Amino acid sequence: MKSNADVNTDDYLASMKKINAVWALPRITKKNLEGLTQMETDYLYEQVDYTYHSLEGRERKLFIRKIQPLLTGKSNKEAWEHNHSQITGAIEKLTGQTGVMPSHGALARETGLSRQTIVRHVKAGHSPDSCAGKDPFKKNVRELISRIYASALEGNIEAARLYLQVTGAMPVAPAAV
Numbered sequence: 445m446k447s448n449a450d451v452n453t454d455d456y457l458a459s460m461k462k463i464n465a466v467w468a469l470p471r472i473t474k475k476n477l478e479g480l481t482q483m484e485t486d487y488l489y490e491q492v493d494y495t496y497h498s499l500e501g502r503e504r505k506l507f508i509r510k511i512q513p514l515l516t517g518k519s520n521k522e523a524w525e526h527n528h529s530q531i532t533g534a535i536e537k538l539t540g541q542t543g544v545m546p547s548h549g550a551l552a553r554e555t556g557l558s559r560q561t562i563v564r565h566v567k568a569g570h571s572p573d574s575c576a577g578k579d580p581f582k583k584n585v586r587e588l589i590s591r592i593y594a595s596a597l598e599g600n601i602e603a604a605r606l607y608l609q610v611t612g613a614m615p616v617a618p619a620a621v
Contacts, residue, residue: 459483459487463487463491466480467488471510471513472510472514473513474514477514489514492511492514496508496523501556501557501558504556505558508523527555527561527565528565530557531555531557531562531565534554534555536588536591538551538554539591539606542602543600543602543606544605545606545610551566589607589610589611592607592610593607
């Protein structure tokens with residue numbers, strides 16, 4: 445007769461085997477979770493969350509493809525907000541270091557996100573006129589623009605130029621190719 449410890453160990457090993465089988469799939473769908481208990485499903489989602497936040501760049505992009513069917517609207521929103529937060533922090537850091545708005549490439553290197561992701565996020569929160577308060581990134585952009593404006597008032601010519609470009613009062617020179 446098996447002891448309680450043996451039964452618990454067997455249950456644990458069986459659960460880990462099921463979870464590892466799902467984890468090994470090239471793409472995880474909600475249908476793949478049907479054979480899991482609630483505890484196993486919760487554990488798998490914890491691992492998804494941990495893995496997502498530990499990856500950067502291409503590895504994160506590939507992982508998102510793997511788990512895309514599992515993502516709810518809430519998860520997509522959380523990922524978007526996480527990326528916005530990273531980009532905003534990078535903009536503040538790099539602008540503080542250089543006095544100019546960083547390039548998309550510089551933001552990609554700083555955050556580990558793809559250049560395409562940077563472009564989408566910057567476009568979404570770029571215009572100070574569109575800061576409606578619904579999107580936290582737009583609020584951060586407004587704060588960043590205020591800091592740039594304050595720096596311009598202190599005599600920082602690059603900040604003044606950047607402020608005028610961002611607000612549309614001065615045209616942005618085309619990027620050198």
